[in-house]
Amino acid sequence: MASSRDRQRKLARAKLDRQLARRAAATRRRRQIQAGVGVFLVLALVVAGSAWALGAFDSEPKQNAAVEETCVWTPQDAAVNTNLKDVGTPETKGLPTEGTRAMTVTTNQGGPITAELNLATSPCAAASIAHLASRSFYDNTQCHEITADGALRCGDPSGSGLGGPSYSFYDEDLPTVPSASPSASPAPGQPPTYPKGTVAMISNPPGSNGSQFLIFFKDFTTADPKYPVIGKVTGGLDVVEKIGALPTVENGTGAKVRPKSDVVIQSLTVGEPVTGAAPPASAPASSPSAG
Known part of the structure; x- marks a missing residue:
């Protein structure tokens, strides 16, 4: 046991x-x-x-989006198009994207004509015009066309409609319109696509903007917008209307669109960015100006 x-x-x-x-x-x-x-x-x-x-x-607060904003400047060959003028390119980053910049155009027809460039919708166009203005690109150049759409066409030092800087950039604020009718005419009751006083870029081909711009002296309605809006006139619209009423002559291509009297931009300047709401696009201001 x-x-x-x-x-x-x-x-x-x-x-x-x-x-x-x-x-x-x-x-x-x-x-x-x-x-x-x-x-x-x-x-x-x-x-x-x-x-x-x-x-x-x-x-x-997060940094302003302008720090990251980038504009693409596409090189153009001045050897191929001898109407181009090389004055360098604007900055690609750090561009203002809020508020407006004042543009002042003085012509031999009176003035000044003042406009506000919209930085929120067209920062690259504003940057380009400011850059070119700082290089005196527009000074002593002619507004070579009064268009059938009711606008004064300016910004080509060659006066041929083919000139500009040695770069181009894309469309930004291209207007949108109601669906076109089968006849491609504007929809009934459609407001003006480009109200009187609108400032817009123009290029050939469309989408390859350079230095040329339009100032509309009457309302223009279209079902096929081709001109990106960059701002609106704030003063001197009567001067633009006066120029728009000038007789026209043939421009060498068969089109009777060149002003009979020379319309010369004596100077074009662009001010510093001003933060604030951009002016409404539908009511350009008109102020009396010396004739």
Whole structure:
């Protein structure tokens, strides 16, 4: 009997030892896991603290979108088109995209004619005109056409309709109109696509804008807009209307569109950006100007 009880005690002791060993192993694993989690939390806190110190969690307003704005200036070959004039290209980034820039055009027909270029809808066109104006690109050039659409066409130093800078850029604010009828005529009751006083780019082919622009002296409605809007006249519209009433002569291509009297831009300047709402497109201002 004694030997049997001894064996039972030894077996029970061995069983207890195994249980204790398992518990000890489990405790070690738990402590190891806890230690690993602790290290991870410490590292996370260190990283978060460093990021906070560097301003990663600052609630500063986002930078103006103008910082990231990019305009693409497509090179044009002046050797192929000798009517082009190379005066470099505007900046591609950091361009203003809010508010307006004032454009002032003084001609030999009176003036000044003032307009506001819309930076929100046409930042690249505004940047291009400002760049060209800073290079005196437009000074002493002729407005070579009074278009059948009721606009004065300017901005080509060659006076041929083929001139411009040695780069081009894409359309920005091309008007949208209701679906055209089968005859391609404007929809009934459609408001003017280009209200009197609108300033727009013009290019040939469309979409390859350079320096040429239109100033509308009467409302023009079309089912097929081709001229991207860049702004509107704020003063001197009477001067534009006066020029629009000039007799025209043949321009060398068979079209009777060249003003009989020379219309010369004596100077064109563009002011600094002004933050604020752009003027409404439907009501260009007219102010008396010297004839």
